[in-house]
Amino acid sequence: MRALWRRLFAAQKAPPRPAPASMLVAVEPVVADAAPLAPGPVLAVVEDRFHRFVLGLPEAPAQPPSGTEQATLRRLEAIAERFDVGGLPRLPSVLPQLLRALRNDNLGGAQLAALIGRDPVLVGEVMRVAGSAHFRAAQPIHSLQHAVVLLGYDSLRQVATQHVMKPILQASAGMHGHMAGPYLWEHAERCAHAGAWLGRQGGCEPFEAFLAGMVCHTGTGAVVRLLDQEAPPSLGPFSPAFLGACMRLGARLSLRAVRHWEMPANVVRALEERVEGPDAARSGLGRTLACADALAMVQLLVERGLLQAELDYATTWPAHFPPHMLLRCQQDLRRQFAPPPD
Numbered sequence: 292m293r294a295l296w297r298r299l300f301a302a303q304k305a306p307p308r309p310a311p312a313s314m315l316v317a318v319e320p321v322v323a324d325a326a327p328l329a330p331g332p333v334l335a336v337v338e339d340r341f342h343r344f345v346l347g348l349p350e351a352p353a354q355p356p357s358g359t360e361q362a363t364l365r366r367l368e369a370i371a372e373r374f375d376v377g378g379l380p381r382l383p384s385v386l387p388q389l390l391r392a393l394r395n396d397n398l399g400g401a402q403l404a405a406l407i408g409r410d411p412v413l414v415g416e417v418m419r420v421a422g423s424a425h426f427r428a429a430q431p432i433h434s435l436q437h438a439v440v441l442l443g444y445d446s447l448r449q450v451a452t453q454h455v456m457k458p459i460l461q462a463s464a465g466m467h468g469h470m471a472g473p474y475l476w477e478h479a480e481r482c483a484h485a486g487a488w489l490g491r492q493g494g495c496e497p498f499e500a501f502l503a504g505m506v507c508h509t510g511t512g513a514v515v516r517l518l519d520q521e522a523p524p525s526l527g528p529f530s531p532a533f534l535g536a537c538m539r540l541g542a543r544l545s546l547r548a549v550r551h552w553e554m555p556a557n558v559v560r561a562l563e564e565r566v567e568g569p570d571a572a573r574s575g576l577g578r579t580l581a582c583a584d585a586l587a588m589v590q591l592l593v594e595r596g597l598l599q600a601e602l603d604y605a606t607t608w609p610a611h612f613p614p615h616m617l618l619r620c621q622q623d624l625r626r627q628f629a630p631p632p633d
Contacts, residue, residue, distance in 0.1 A: 331604035334569065334585055339531045341588040342538050344597055345474045346515065351528040359526055360533040366521050367514075371540055374547070389451050403447070404436040416454050417442065448498050449483075456505045460512060471515045474591070479505050481587035481628055482580075488620050489579045493612060496557070496576075503558045503580045504587070507565060510544025542566045569609040578611035585609060586617070590624045 331337075343350065356364065389406055407413055414435055420426075421438035432438050439447065460479055461472035482504035490500030514537050522529075529537075546562045557576045564577035569585065572578040585608050592598040604621065605614045612620075 328601060328603035331589070331598070331602040331607045334607055334609065335531075335535075337585065337588050337592070337598070337607055338538070339534060340597060341478075341592060342511075342534055343528075344592065344595065345471050345478075345511065346518070346529075346534075347469060347471075348528045348534075351530055351534075354530050354532070356530050356533040356536070357526075359523065360530060363522055363526065364533060364536050367517050367537065367540060370517060370521070371544060374544070389447070400436045400440040403439045404434075407439065407447075407451075408435060410454075413451060413454050416450055417447070420446065420450050445498060449487075449501055452502055452505055453480075453483075456509075459509065462512065471512065475508050475512055478508060478587050478591050481590050481624055482507060482583050484627060485583035485586045485590075485620055485624055486579055488623055489583055489612065489616070490576070492616055492620075493579055494575055495579050499555055499557050499576055500579050500583070502554065503561045503576060504583050506549055506552075506554065506558070507545055507562060507580060507584060508541070509548045510541040510546070511538065513544045514538065514541040539566070572609070572611060578609070581609045582611050582617060582620075586620055586624060590621070590628060593625075594628065594630060 332340075340350075342348075389403075392403060392406055407417055417435065417438050418432060421441045422432045426441055432441065442450065456479065457476055460476045483501045484504070486500035486504035487497040489495070490497040518537065526533075542562070542565050546559070546566055549559055549562050557574065560574050561572070561576040561580045564572045564574060565580060565584075569581035572581045589598060589604055589607065593600045605618070608614075608617045
């Protein structure tokens with residue numbers, strides 16, 4: 292069974308494929324004194340379009356799942372129930388040690404640098420981020436300890452988490468999604484950013500919100516693998532009902548992954564609520580994750596030209612935050628991730 296998990300999360304190299312032409316939506320320019328913006332699509336439509344983008348699938352009409360889809364879904368469910376979580380990729384030991392260390396306010400830069408120094412790749416990432424234009428260091432970064440002090444605890448935790456999760460998410464690829472891994476990683480970056488932003492506004496611990504955004508689609512990559520192995524070609528582009536059921540299975544697999552990785556209790560609870568659906572979120576972090584996930588989907592689809600940028604998405608988000616706060620978060624995502632103008 293461990294071999295099965297390894298196949299689900301193993302990396303495969305494949306050339307990128309362009310998005311299907313039927314999914315492309317023209318983005319209209321902003322016009323001063325224009326009429327009120329048209330409402331954006333409901334969340335279920337955004338989710339369906341996002342999952343089709345990840346899997347490289349065209350649009351499909353809304354219809355009940357076919358008999359073949361129902362049989363395939365039963366096989367997927369049965370396989371998922373038999374998964375041995377012991378076969379999941381293990382997080383490098385330096386991550387939990389570092390996260391525990393960063394909760395200790397008395398730990399100095401030299402001690403943190405020594406811990407980070409156990410992972411040469413993480414060292415390179417910390418040095419790269421510290422030397423980026425975002426931090427604008429007055430002097431060149433000459434040592435790991437200098438970089439650690441410059442970044443501070445919050446940035447260090449985020450850099451370490453991204454370093455660990457990026458290869459796990461990017462490993463997802465297959466016949467139904469040649470670029471699924473990179474797309475899931477792009478979503479994770481945006482979801483984590485939105486989660487941290489909303490967490491600061493809504494009283495959650497920002498890093499826990501960042502972490503929840505990073506890991507919430509871990510199981511989606513496993514579903515990509517399962518579909519490659521179990522979905523017959525006769526299924527076609529998948530009905531929205533079948534695809535939605537597959538992604539709910541992915542949410543359950545994400546939950547099993549975070550439990551296996553012994554993530555913080557609040558993160559586990561948020562993913563438990565995510566299994567029940569965005570409207571079922573009750574905890575502060577669960578509500579934050581539900582909104583951050585939707586915000587990240589819209590942002591990524593807009594960047595790819597698959598949704599119109601100039602729509603009013605106020606009715607798209609789960610109703611867990613005031614509309615003006617979600618609008619500000621959406622604007623922050625655009626500033627952070629929108630491609631620069633030609």
